[in-house]
Amino acid sequence: MEQLFLDWLKEYGYVVLFAWSILEGELGLIMAGIMSHTGDMFLPFAIFVGGLGGFAGDQIYFYIGRFNKKYIHNKIRSQRTKFALAHLLLKKYGWPIIFVQRYMYGMRTVIPMAIGITKYSSRQFAIINFISALAWSSITIIPAYFYGDELLDLVKWIKAHWYFAIPLIILVVTTLLYNLNKFEKNLIQKRHERRNSVEK
Numbered sequence: 001m002e003q004l005f006l007d008w009l010k011e012y013g014y015v016v017l018f019a020w021s022i023l024e025g026e027l028g029l030i031m032a033g034i035m036s037h038t039g040d041m042f043l044p045f046a047i048f049v050g051g052l053g054g055f056a057g058d059q060i061y062f063y064i065g066r067f068n069k070k071y072i073h074n075k076i077r078s079q080r081t082k083f084a085l086a087h088l089l090l091k092k093y094g095w096p097i098i099f100v101q102r103y104m105y106g107m108r109t110v111i112p113m114a115i116g117i118t119k120y121s122s123r124q125f126a127i128i129n130f131i132s133a134l135a136w137s138s139i140t141i142i143p144a145y146f147y148g149d150e151l152l153d154l155v156k157w158i159k160a161h162w163y164f165a166i167p168l169i170i171l172v173v174t175t176l177l178y179n180l181n182k183f184e185k186n187l188i189q190k191r192h193e194r195r196n197s198v199e200k
Helices: 002-011 013-023 026-037 043-067 069-078 080-093 097-103 110-117 122-146 148-160 162-199
Strands: none
Touching (some): 013 026, 043 122, 069 110, 080 097, 110 122, 122 148
């Protein structure tokens, strides 16, 4: 079964990479870097396809924010804190947040939608988004390409010691999510405190 999946991935690798990059991407980009290292993918094309998928995904979310108001209103109700944080970051840092948001867990879909709600130029967003997507793809794929052997050894170690690796991964991810959530709450709290001080 595992060999069948690997054969399928090798045959349709670029299609999988493009689709994966639309949805989230980092793991798919790392896999593309490893496959470029083993010769199953062509590195420059893998970078371009991964970047194109990331670009397409954020464009979709941007236009959802701009034209699908009903969906956005429902989304804001369920993720009010994240949308408030997105607007706060956009107001504070401006266009560079389009670069940074790709590495912010849980915010990659929210920030493009939040920008789409505003009057931000769709043309300017597309240009910055395209450059950002290619940079994101390059920064992730190229190290995986150069350290392909080490990553393959790590995968083999995880498979051989899954009983130790899985709890460790869960612990790392849980800690990361906890700290990100704490960071978001602190930013929102500071914003409320500033508003209250101005009103007084």
